[in-house]
Amino acid sequence: EVQLVESGGGLVQPGGSLRLSCAASGFTFRTYAINWVRQAPGKGLEWVSIISDSGSITYYADSVKGRFTVSRDNSKNTLYLQMNSLRAEDTAVYYCAKKGGEYSSSSRWFDPWGQGTLVTVSS
Amino acid sequence: EIVMTQSPATLSVSPGERATLSCRASQSVSSNLAWYQQKPGQAPRLLIYGASTRATGIPARFSGSGSGTEFTLTISSLQSEDFAVYFCQQYNNWPPYTFGQGTKLEIK
Numbered sequence: 001e002v003q004l005v006e007s008g009g010g011l012v013q014p015g016g017s018l019r020l021s022c023a024a025s026g027f028t029f030r031t032y033a034i035n036w037v038r039q040a041p042g043k044g045l046e047w048v049s050i051i052s053d054s055g056s057i058t059y060y061a062d063s064v065k066g067r068f069t070v071s072r073d074n075s076k077n078t079l080y081l082q083m084n085s086l087r088a089e090d091t092a093v094y095y096c097a098k099k100g101g102e103y104s105s106s107s108r109w110f111d112p113w114g115q116g117t118l119v120t121v122s123s
Numbered sequence: 124e125i126v127m128t129q130s131p132a133t134l135s136v137s138p139g140e141r142a143t144l145s146c147r148a149s150q151s152v153s154s155n156l157a158w159y160q161q162k163p164g165q166a167p168r169l170l171i172y173g174a175s176t177r178a179t180g181i182p183a184r185f186s187g188s189g190s191g192t193e194f195t196l197t198i199s200s201l202q203s204e205d206f207a208v209y210f211c212q213q214y215n216n217w218p219p220y221t222f223g224q225g226t227k228l229e230i231k
Binding site: 060 | 159
């Protein structure tokens with residue numbers, strides 16, 4: 001069974017940092033790009049970042065560019081999101097979500113998603 | 124950035140009836156559109172990709188149609204477990220990937 005499990009969320013003060021992890025199992029992790037998507041309480045879905053299968057290519061939403069860094073360790077089947085200079089508007093459940101197809105496939109839908117981890121930025 | 128607009132925001136339908144949800148893109152996304160279902164406290168689940176292909180394990184009562192800028196998700200005979208929030212997402216022009224704001228399907 002393909003599974004993604006996020007961890008690392010919690011309460012952090014404005015300006016602080018947090019690192020999220022996403023542990024993958026049930027598929028060949030090193031052949032799939034992975035996304036981070038967030039959802040503020042009671043709101044819709046916002047794509048945050050994507051990292052390529054090798055980790056050499058990354059993209060970010062404008063709202064987090066320069067503050068968040070995505071990385072991966074293919075030897076550990078784990079994805080990371082380093083979040084710095086956190087703001088109240090970063091408060092959300094953060095999901096990791098696997099790209100639908102391997103490598104450079106055009107199958108760019110998100111499937112499956114992890115259960116999410118809640119990040120709360122507040123003083 | 125492509126803006127995705129879903130309508131209506133809330134749809135009230137009785138069990139057993141048909142539900143039709145709409146999604147519009149601000150510019151053509153070809154058939155590169157997905158639909159997701161999200162229940163309270165759960166992660167989104169992929170229902171449809173390529174505008175009309177059901178994901179693995181998705182019942183046949185779910186169908187998607189459209190291309191270009193206009194898309195529809197139809198649930199032919201609503202079951203109790205179908206009442207949830209539905210999101211559309213384009214993956215044609217990225218980054219960024221963009222989602223609609225969601226349609227809440229509630230019991231009438």
